[in-house]
Amino acid sequence: MLVKCLIFKHVRTYLQFRLNERTAHSSLDLFKKDTGIIYRMLGLDPSQVQDDPERFREWAVVLADKKISSGRHYWEVTVKKSEEFRLGVAEALMSRDECVGTNSSSWVFGYAQRKWFAMTNSKVVPVTLVGKPDRVGILLDYEAGILGLVDTEKPRIIHTLRAQFIGPVCPAFGLWDGELLTHSGLEEPEGL
Numbered sequence: 001m002l003v004k005c006l007i008f009k010h011v012r013t014y015l016q017f018r019l020n021e022r023t024a025h026s027s028l029d030l031f032k033k034d035t036g037i038i039y040r041m042l043g044l045d046p047s048q049v050q051d052d053p054e055r056f057r058e059w060a061v062v063l064a065d066k067k068i069s070s071g072r073h074y075w076e077v078t079v080k081k082s083e084e085f086r087l088g089v090a091e092a093l094m095s096r097d098e099c100v101g102t103n104s105s106s107w108v109f110g111y112a113q114r115k116w117f118a119m120t121n122s123k124v125v126p127v128t129l130v131g132k133p134d135r136v137g138i139l140l141d142y143e144a145g146i147l148g149l150v151d152t153e154k155p156r157i158i159h160t161l162r163a164q165f166i167g168p169v170c171p172a173f174g175l176w177d178g179e180l181l182t183h184s185g186l187e188e189p190e191g192l
Helices: none
Strands: 028-031 036-039 061-063 072-080 085-091 106-112 115-120 123-127 135-141 146-151 156-162 169-175 179-183
Touching (some): 036 169, 085 135, 085 146, 106 146, 106 156, 106 169, 169 179
Antiparallel strands (some): 036 179, 072 135, 072 179, 085 106, 085 169, 106 115, 146 156
């Protein structure tokens, strides 16, 4: 008797995103096929930027083009020549007149004045991280309500923000100097 056995391979897909130019503040230029941003001090004259209700008007912020409403996702960010930035997630419908981390609809890890911090709803919590790595990871577990800052060298979670996500969120980035390059479509490192 011949028994046919079918093996189904579970194909994992990893969050792949680009930065959404429609949301980018006028001082941010997208590059590298919309996976990176560079801060331009003078930026573009806001009157020369296409008016879009999705665009951040007051703050140098950009959202990714993917909305997340379930699952565990991981991405990394390379930081170059920047002394002030924020990385995290924001509700897709977050006000475009606010900065990420200053309201109850965004959760970020930031770096300013040579120190790391976690921030939501304008509440700042210091994150003890020695030095400024060139590359960090972000781990989002939507159902568990966890956003983690990951040391990509070890790899280990350095700090965790707890949240109760209600609606879809997008990867979010704020930048006030230098440049950031996002790396999506990555497998979550083992042990996190």
